[in-house]
Amino acid sequence: MVDDGNIFEIKDFSIYYGDFMAVKNVRLDVRSGRITAIIGPSGCGKSTLLRSLNRMNDLIISSRVEGQVLFQGVDIYHRDTDVIELRRRVGMVFQKPNPFPSSVYENVAYGPKIRGVKKKSQLDEIVENALVRADLWKEVKDKLNESGLSLSGGQMQRLCIARSLAQEPEVLLFDEPTSALDPISTANIENLLQELQKTVTIIIVTHNMQQAARISNYTAFMYLGEMIEFGDTDTIFVNPYNKLTEEYITGRFG
Amino acid sequence: MPIFDDELKGLRDKVLKLGYMVENAIRDSVKALVERDSELAKDVIRRDHLINALDVGIDEECVRLIALRQPKAGDLRLITTTMKITTDLERMGDMAVNIAERALELNEEPQLKPFVNIPKMAEAAQSMVRDSLDAFVTGCSRLPYEVIKRDDEVDELTVRNFEELLSLMIQDPKIIPLAIKRTYIAKYLERIADHATNIAEMIIYMCKGKMIRHTEITEDQP
Numbered sequence: 519m520v521d522d523g524n525i526f527e528i529k530d531f532s533i534y535y536g537d538f539m540a541v542k543n544v545r546l547d548v549r550s551g552r553i554t555a556i557i558g559p560s561g562c563g564k565s566t567l568l569r570s571l572n573r574m575n576d577l578i579i580s581s582r583v584e585g586q587v588l589f590q591g592v593d594i595y596h597r598d599t600d601v602i603e604l605r606r607r608v609g610m611v612f613q614k615p616n617p618f619p620s621s622v623y624e625n626v627a628y629g630p631k632i633r634g635v636k637k638k639s640q641l642d643e644i645v646e647n648a649l650v651r652a653d654l655w656k657e658v659k660d661k662l663n664e665s666g667l668s669l670s671g672g673q674m675q676r677l678c679i680a681r682s683l684a685q686e687p688e689v690l691l692f693d694e695p696t697s698a699l700d701p702i703s704t705a706n707i708e709n710l711l712q713e714l715q716k717t718v719t720i721i722i723v724t725h726n727m728q729q730a731a732r733i734s735n736y737t738a739f740m741y742l743g744e745m746i747e748f749g750d751t752d753t754i755f756v757n758p759y760n761k762l763t764e765e766y767i768t769g770r771f772g
Numbered sequence: 773m774p775i776f777d778d779e780l781k782g783l784r785d786k787v788l789k790l791g792y793m794v795e796n797a798i799r800d801s802v803k804a805l806v807e808r809d810s811e812l813a814k815d816v817i818r819r820d821h822l823i824n825a826l827d828v829g830i831d832e833e834c835v836r837l838i839a840l841r842q843p844k845a846g847d848l849r850l851i852t853t854t855m856k857i858t859t860d861l862e863r864m865g866d867m868a869v870n871i872a873e874r875a876l877e878l879n880e881e882p883q884l885k886p887f888v889n890i891p892k893m894a895e896a897a898q899s900m901v902r903d904s905l906d907a908f909v910t911g912c913s914r915l916p917y918e919v920i921k922r923d924d925e926v927d928e929l930t931v932r933n934f935e936e937l938l939s940l941m942i943q944d945p946k947i948i949p950l951a952i953k954r955t956y957i958a959k960y961l962e963r964i965a966d967h968a969t970n971i972a973e974m975i976i977y978m979c980k981g982k983m984i985r986h987t988e989i990t991e992d993q994p
Contacts, residue, residue, distance in 0.1 A: 728842055755844050757981030767844045769776070 525550040525689060525719045526571060531585035533566050533575060540566045542743040543585070548689075548736075553711060553720040555734035555751065557727055559771065563743040564723045568691050571721065572608035573601050590688075606633070609682035613694040615674030617666030617681070622649075622658050625666040625677055629685040644684050651717075652680035653710050672703025676710065683718075690714065692722040696729065708733050727767055731755045739763045776841050780850060783833055784909060787854055787861075790826045791905040794861045795898055797823065797868035798964060802894035805875035805957065806887045813879070816872040823865035830858045846978075853978040857908070860967040864901065867960040867967075874953045874960075884940070884950045889933040893961040896926050900968035904975060912979035916972035926965035933958040 526548035533541040541563040548554050556564040566575065573594060575581045587594050594604055606629070617625050626645040635641055645662070649655040654676040658669070666677050675695060682690055692711070696704040711720055711733055724730050730737050730751065737754040739747045739762070747754065747763040758764045765771050797816050804813035834855045837843060843851050900919045907915040937951040973985045 727844070731844075756848060758845050764845045768847050770774070 523550060524548060525590060526721075527586075527588040527591075528567075529586040529588065531567075531570070531583065531587055533563070533570055533581060533583050535578065536580045540743055541570070544740075544745045546738060546745055546748060548719065548721060550719050551715065552735040553715050553722065553733055554736045554738065555730035556721065556723045556738045556740060557725075557730050557766075558740035558746075559766065560725075562740040564738075564740045565693055567740070568693055568721060568723045569610075571689070571691055572605045572610060573599075574605075574610065576601065606685045607687055608689045608691060609685055609687035610691040610693070611675070611678050611682055611695050614698050615671060615678050617669070617674050617677050619665065619667060621663045622666050622669070622677060623662040626680050626684045629681065633685070645680075648680040648684040651683050651714065652676045653706065653713070654680055670703070672699050672706055675699060675703070675707060679707075679710065679714075683714075687718060689719045689721065692720065692724075694723060694725060697725060704729070727755075739766060741766070776837075776843075776847070779833075779837060779841070780847065783830065783837070783851070783854060786826065786830050786833070787858060787908060788905060790823065790830065790858060790861050791901060791908075793819070793823050793826065794864045794868070795901050797865050798871075798894060798898050798901070798961075801868040801871035801875060802891060802961075804872055805878065806891055808875075808879045808883070810876055810879045813872040813875040817869050820865055820869045823862060827858050827862040827865075831855060849978045849981060853908075853974045856974050857904075857971045860970045861901075864964045864967050867964050870960050871957050874957050878950065878953055881950055884947055884954065889929050889936070890954070890957055890961065893926055893929045893933070893958060893965075896922055896929070897961050897964040897968065900926075900965055900972075904968050904971040907972065907975045908978075916975040916979075919972035920969050923965050923969045926962055930958050930962040 524547040526546070528544055528546040528548070531541065531544045532539060544563075544567060556568060558564045569575045570583060571587060571589075571594075575583070583595055589604070589608065593599075618628060620628075623645055626648050627641045630641060630644050635644065646655060646659075649658060654673060657673060658664075658677075661668075666674065669677060675698075679690070679695075696707050699707065708729065711722070714720060722730075722734065734751045736749065737751045738745060739754065739758075739760070741762055747758060747760040749759070753759075754763065755767060758767065797819065800812050801816045803809065804811075804816065834851050837851055841847075900922050903915050904919045907913060907919070934955055937955055941948050941951050970985070973983075977983050977985075
């Protein structure tokens, strides 16, 4: 993807769960075609912020937001927003691989089918293409009809990525996508993210700071709901501006 | 204290120890020259392997900390700075050995004239080493900037020393072999001051995260 400015512009954005303010007046520009990592201790609001970018937070009854999230210049919290379409364009991959309890093929074909793709040959092409992009095709091309749940953890996670890619998203949100995986599967996913970055903007929440350092172009550090520091990953890990950031990334927090 | 903080403290202590040994080597090599004490010169040469061993030990410790602790930000800058400045310190130790070797040679010959510039240069160079290492421990202050400025004094003394010796050589070519050795010694001290300048520049990097090597320093505020 050609870098053409900011795909998300988050402006004075706050998220409440009931009376609790989980995300406080966050400002953040997410560059198109880049990998942005969000780091911070548990409870800092990073997953909440991530989930708000395709309105997954709507599913939590008590949550409400203030401020704006502009996606391609359009406020996604406007009442005219087609949330289903938003979630197609902004996909999400979670911490624990969560394939549907159906075949590998059906997992990937599900989204396009819902979208109205009916022709078998067209579905076949979408499934193969998504599995290739998720670097899983070689491993599963002979077992497309086996259950997605029969795959290894790393394969299941790549299946979930393929399932998202079949929807042709512009952005993929990753919430701790490797924390349940072994180091080799983690390395595979990280390589895959680097590859996907060429076609999809990636935002990743991770507890693994080395992972943020390894794969991201930009890093945001959050603490107690606030965006403490945001910048080039190089700068954040070599010479952070904020003392809190320094304490967190050098493991001297609290 | 967390393990890593303890290890970093241990690393700093080793750098200070190395600095102390190098400072002594410089002082003793010049003392061996000025006081014509060949035993002391031999002692400086004998002790050099201790400096080399500590340099290697510190480098190994840095590599270990990078591998096991994945240092970041200030910790990372401390460790990379350590690896660079120990190389400078070790080279200073070699320069002190060179001075001691010239001292052994000159001590065999009649004294050309009393030493004036060289003790001054040695004193300035030693203070540069001492202050740059103080800055390494105390962190951000004006000290490293002052060290960098002092390098000019040493450079001037080197030129003055050379000009004085040159006029003596013109008057009496017989003294050329001795005078040349004296210019070597001044050159060694000038190099020591350059290494101390490198250290001060790295300390500024360690503090501020900004490389000032190969640039004109315009700002001297910590």
